[in-house]
Amino acid sequence: MPVKYLKLFLISFVTICLGGCSWFGWAAHKTPSVEFIDIVSVDIIQENVWILGGEMVFVPFTSGANAEAGRMVDHLALVMVKGFADYMSENPGVFKLLTAEEAQYSRFVIEGRIDEFNTGGKFKKLGIGKKETTLKISGEIRDRKTGEIVARINGNKSFQNINEADQAAEDMGFLIAAKVQH
Numbered sequence: 001m002p003v004k005y006l007k008l009f010l011i012s013f014v015t016i017c018l019g020g021c022s023w024f025g026w027a028a029h030k031t032p033s034v035e036f037i038d039i040v041s042v043d044i045i046q047e048n049v050w051i052l053g054g055e056m057v058f059v060p061f062t063s064g065a066n067a068e069a070g071r072m073v074d075h076l077a078l079v080m081v082k083g084f085a086d087y088m089s090e091n092p093g094v095f096k097l098l099t100a101e102e103a104q105y106s107r108f109v110i111e112g113r114i115d116e117f118n119t120g121g122k123f124k125k126l127g128i129g130k131k132e133t134t135l136k137i138s139g140e141i142r143d144r145k146t147g148e149i150v151a152r153i154n155g156n157k158s159f160q161n162i163n164e165a166d167q168a169a170e171d172m173g174f175l176i177a178a179k180v181q182h
Contacts, residue, residue: 040155040175042141049143049150053094054107056180057144058084058173061137064113073114076135076169083173084110093181110176112139112153119162132158135168141180151180 044050060077063069088097098106116136139153153176157168 039157040137040153040172040179042176042179043152043154044150045152046143046148046150049148051094053096055096055098055102055105056108056110056141057098057100057103057106058110061112061114061139064115064138066116066118066136067114068117072165073117076117076165077114079166079169080137080173080176083170083175084177085173086170087174087177088181091177091181095181106144108150109142109144110139110153111142112137117165132160133162133165134158135165135172137172 058081060074060081062077063073067073085097088095095108103109114135115138116134119133135155135157137153137155140149141151141153142148143150155172155175157172159165159168
């Protein structure tokens with residue numbers, strides 16, 4: 001009979017250890033899948049100008065009211081441009097993305113702000129305060145010659161871990177391009 005209890009004890013012990021490792025995050029992590037939900041909107045204001053398409057340049061977004069200017073916000077703005085450029089290079093259409101050197105030849109300019117970027121508060125690790133990190137953007141697509149707004153861009157994404165900020169910014173750039181390239 002003691003052998004029977006010993007086997008039961010060992011099976012229980014192994015089960016608890018394996019379950020505990022995954023609970024504490026020691027087990028291998030799966031790469032999260034990107035969910036493309038409507039986190040970005042592009043509202044067309046001048047349909048007659050928009051429908052023709054043309055060359056455009058994407059100016060990295062600047063810091064807005066609730067986003068502290070600095071390296072992190074500048075980095076996220078560049079990652080957003082990267083997401084936009086990746087989509088445009090993979091999906092040619094009526095719009096073409098130009099480089100900064102070619103900007104003088106563009107018909108449209110995308111400019112905007114990272115309106116909000118917070119890390120969830122100083123006491124997040126203690127379980128007190130806001131638990132999510134938020135990335136909120138707004139911008140315009142302008143006719144370069146006239147300065148008139150052709151479309152407005154808005155986006156908002158919340159996520160649990162600050163390490164997901166790069167992916168959130170890249171997703172936003174990708175989704176802006178997906179909605180622009182018609």
